[in-house]
Amino acid sequence: MTAHKHAHHFKDADHEFSASKMGVWLFLCTEIVMFGVLFVAYFLYHHQYPATFAEGATFLDWRMGALNTVVLLLSSFTMAISIHFCQKNDSKKAVLNLALTLVLAAVFMVVKYLEYSHKFHLGLYPGQFFSYQGAESANLALYFSFYFLMTGLHGLHILIGMGVITWVLIRARRGDFNSKYYTPVEGVGLFWHVIDLIWIFLFPLLYLVG
Amino acid sequence: MSNLTDKNYLNCEKGLWSWLTTLDHKRIGVMYLISIVIFATLGAVFSLLLRYELFSAGKDFLTALQYNKVMTYHGAIMTFMVLVPGIPAVLGNILLPLQIGAKDVAFPRLNLLSWYCLMAGALIAMISLFTTGVDTGWTFYAPYSIGSAQSGTVFVVLGAFVMGLASILTGLNFIATIHQLRAKGMTFMKMPLFVWGLYATSIIQIVATPVVGITLLLLVAERLLGVGIFDPKLGGDPILFQHFFWFYSHPVVYLMVLPGMGVISEVVSTFSKKVIFGYKAIVYASVAIAGVGFLVWGHHMFVSGQSDWAGVLFSFITMFVGIPTAVKIFNWMTTLYKGSIEFRTPLLFALGFLFVFAIGGLTGLFLATLSTDMHFHDTYFVVSHFHYTMVGGAVMATFAGLFYWWPKICGRMYHELSGQIGFAFVFIGFNVTFFPQFILGAMGMPRRYFDYLPEFEHLHAVSTVGSTIVNIGMVIVFVTLYRAWKNGEVAGDNPWGGTTLEWQTTSPPPHENFTKEMEVSGGPYDRP
Numbered sequence: 001m002t003a004h005k006h007a008h009h010f011k012d013a014d015h016e017f018s019a020s021k022m023g024v025w026l027f028l029c030t031e032i033v034m035f036g037v038l039f040v041a042y043f044l045y046h047h048q049y050p051a052t053f054a055e056g057a058t059f060l061d062w063r064m065g066a067l068n069t070v071v072l073l074l075s076s077f078t079m080a081i082s083i084h085f086c087q088k089n090d091s092k093k094a095v096l097n098l099a100l101t102l103v104l105a106a107v108f109m110v111v112k113y114l115e116y117s118h119k120f121h122l123g124l125y126p127g128q129f130f131s132y133q134g135a136e137s138a139n140l141a142l143y144f145s146f147y148f149l150m151t152g153l154h155g156l157h158i159l160i161g162m163g164v165i166t167w168v169l170i171r172a173r174r175g176d177f178n179s180k181y182y183t184p185v186e187g188v189g190l191f192w193h194v195i196d197l198i199w200i201f202l203f204p205l206l207y208l209v210g
Numbered sequence: 211m212s213n214l215t216d217k218n219y220l221n222c223e224k225g226l227w228s229w230l231t232t233l234d235h236k237r238i239g240v241m242y243l244i245s246i247v248i249f250a251t252l253g254a255v256f257s258l259l260l261r262y263e264l265f266s267a268g269k270d271f272l273t274a275l276q277y278n279k280v281m282t283y284h285g286a287i288m289t290f291m292v293l294v295p296g297i298p299a300v301l302g303n304i305l306l307p308l309q310i311g312a313k314d315v316a317f318p319r320l321n322l323l324s325w326y327c328l329m330a331g332a333l334i335a336m337i338s339l340f341t342t343g344v345d346t347g348w349t350f351y352a353p354y355s356i357g358s359a360q361s362g363t364v365f366v367v368l369g370a371f372v373m374g375l376a377s378i379l380t381g382l383n384f385i386a387t388i389h390q391l392r393a394k395g396m397t398f399m400k401m402p403l404f405v406w407g408l409y410a411t412s413i414i415q416i417v418a419t420p421v422v423g424i425t426l427l428l429l430v431a432e433r434l435l436g437v438g439i440f441d442p443k444l445g446g447d448p449i450l451f452q453h454f455f456w457f458y459s460h461p462v463v464y465l466m467v468l469p470g471m472g473v474i475s476e477v478v479s480t481f482s483k484k485v486i487f488g489y490k491a492i493v494y495a496s497v498a499i500a501g502v503g504f505l506v507w508g509h510h511m512f513v514s515g516q517s518d519w520a521g522v523l524f525s526f527i528t529m530f531v532g533i534p535t536a537v538k539i540f541n542w543m544t545t546l547y548k549g550s551i552e553f554r555t556p557l558l559f560a561l562g563f564l565f566v567f568a569i570g571g572l573t574g575l576f577l578a579t580l581s582t583d584m585h586f587h588d589t590y591f592v593v594s595h596f597h598y599t600m601v602g603g604a605v606m607a608t609f610a611g612l613f614y615w616w617p618k619i620c621g622r623m624y625h626e627l628s629g630q631i632g633f634a635f636v637f638i639g640f641n642v643t644f645f646p647q648f649i650l651g652a653m654g655m656p657r658r659y660f661d662y663l664p665e666f667e668h669l670h671a672v673s674t675v676g677s678t679i680v681n682i683g684m685v686i687v688f689v690t691l692y693r694a695w696k697n698g699e700v701a702g703d704n705p706w707g708g709t710t711l712e713w714q715t716t717s718p719p720p721h722e723n724f725t726k727e728m729e730v731s732g733g734p735y736d737r738p
């Protein structure tokens with residue numbers, strides 16, 4: 001167990017903690033703005049082509065979406081718990097909860113995989129590869145462009161999240177974190193909550209709004 | 211280096227590897243400087259190709275397609291690789307921690323990573339040179355950029371995305387640094403104005419860059435997958451691309467110029483030996499420019515078919531930006547008034563900035579007025595306007611800053627006369643290049659054409675001569691700076707009598723910037 005030493009340009013560990021947290025928040029702002037642009041585009045086209053979007057939504061299975069929403073909410077919970085255990089100097093339980101978070105993230109990806117392969121099976125591919133016959137709206141492909149772009153970018157973030165969770169998990173097992181120093185877990189946690197939050201918006205917009 | 215301070219950030223470690231892995235903000239700033247000078251040289255070569263093609267009417271040595279490509283590379287390199295990282299990442303990196311009495315930026319590793327992002331982005335963009343190249347213009351307007359036969363587009367667009375990451379990391383780092391690492395006693399209203407300029411800039415970097423980032427990714431998706439979001443053939447809307455693009459690219463012009471204005475505040479105060487006039491007004495003006503800058507993007511789209519009401523609104527808000535800008539200009543003039551002025555190279559560049567930027571700003575009002583813009587839109591008037599603000603404004607401010615802080619950066623003084631000659635060439639050459647373009651634009655010369663009607667020939671020839679002069683000026687400037695670095699006279703810690711914290715440490719500063727904990731009581735420009 002090595003005690004963390006704060007970097008030379010900070011006064012003390014608390015100072016470093018608050019700076020790091022601010023950095024993470026600023027980064028998350030950029031993520032929110034980035035997804036925000038996609039949401040704006042979504043609303044514009046939804047307004048312009050309501051029938052297309054209504055038809056597109058019928059191809060999505062809201063039960064799968066709801067399942068994934070629950071899975072992600074649970075994972076946010078286990079993530080928060082693991083930070084709590086870091087603060088309580090209980091590395092074992094922190095590690096356990098990080099591992100649970102990872103498992104839940106993996107479940108999310110498996111469900112996504114099933115959903116995607118179902119779409120591909122029907123020929124509902126993104127963009128120019130779209131080959132589904134029998135759509136009622138002329139530009140149904142546009143709906144699926146949004147579907148794949150938004151859930152794809154979100155899924156990519158889940159994968160990145162799994163990467164960084166693995167990283168803090170390994171460090172937690174090494175015993176790097178304690179009540180005085182748990183900045184990386186806190187940062188990864190914030191990232192994870194925001195990714196969750198974005199899903200909370202994606203789910204109703206794509207699956208439920210018809 | 212015998213008579214410089216023994217241990218400083220330049221000589222505390224040796225070898226290329228120590229530079230490529232450095233976490234010292236000053237060294238990273240120097241690396242940014244070297245890379246940007248290389249990019250700028252490349253951009254300048256492209257611009258000279260354009261100007262010489264335009265020297266006389268008719269086809270000379272470039273085909274129309276080649277001309278379009280050269281024009282695209284010139285614009286893309288100058289915006290994404292020179293101006294955007296220019297002042298923040300070079301002068302900001304070196305001086306921000308020094309000016310607020312910190313040992314480093316908040317996240318030194320991210321700082322280094324941002325340099326690598328810029329390099330990676332530049333590399334990706336330059337790969338396109340070995341494919342077909344790009345001919346879309348730096349604005350990448352859809353649907354042309356989707357359908358263009360030039361497949362190099364994907365590389366340039368991806369490269370711009372990666373360079374955007376660099377910009378975001380810098381902005382994030384600076385905001386955290388300013389909030390967390392100020393010296394004891396330095397409240398926000400006691401920060402030097404250059405720091406305020408960087409702060410306003412960083413906000414723009416954080417809020418606007420992700421917008422263009424995702425837009426560029428969508429464009430890549432458009433080319434590779436044909437997602438149709440910007441493609442009218444598939445029900446998409448190419449105007450939406452313009453909205454997203456300008457939502458970033460208008461604020462980005464302030465991103466280029468706000469830190470430049472910060473430099474001007476420092477230089478004007480130091481060389482007139484006076485407290486800056488209206489410190490608070492300049493602070494609020496900076497923040498106002500950054501804020502209002504987000505609400506004016508539609509002035510690039512008056513003729514794109516947005517609604518009349520949108521046009522009127524955007525026109526009105528655009529005019530509004532003139533107010534804080536004018537406030538600053540009056541503050542600088544008042545500071546100079548009755549000061550004991552010393553006409554050294556940094557001040558000359560600052561005065562050049564004032565002159566040129568005033569013209570750039572005022573001509574902006576013509577473009578912001580709906581009726582006149584119908585005529586001026588997409589003519590040389592626009593080209594001239596934004597070169598007056600960006601080259602005249604941002605580049606002159608960069609030079610003012612480089613000459614002002616050079617003694618601090620390398621510990622040595624440049625040769626005054628050759629600095630002044632460099633200024634003369636840049637200033638005269640710049641005006642000779644671009645002033646005729648206002649007239650050309652008013653006469654109806656459209657932008658982005660490789661040929662023109664015979665009646666435009668004289669003014670184009672004058673402009674080309676001017677571009678040669680301004681480029682000679684740039685060479686003189688960089689030779690002057692280089693020679694100072696190599697064997698200039700030792701400058702001393704505070705050659706100008708500056709009042710901000712960076713002048714209280716040695717030149718060049720040690721690795722940790724200061725030997726003691728800094729503390730501030732008065733304002734940044736108080737003179738004893």
Ligand code: HEM
Binds near residue numbers: 464510578
């Ligand atoms: C007083 C402040 C300013 C006003 C009122 C203003 C107004 C405008 C307007 C209305 C246009 C659109 C012209 C057209 O295409 O029809 C324009 C173009 C442009 N401005 Fe400004 N501007 C101002 C300051 C700046 C500054 C400070 C910069 C850069 C540092 C800048 C850079 C540009 C660029 C790059 C374009 C051309 C974009 C393009 O069409 O490719 N402007 N400006």
Ligand SMILES: [Cu+2]
Binds near residue numbers: 459460506
């Ligand atoms: Cu603009």
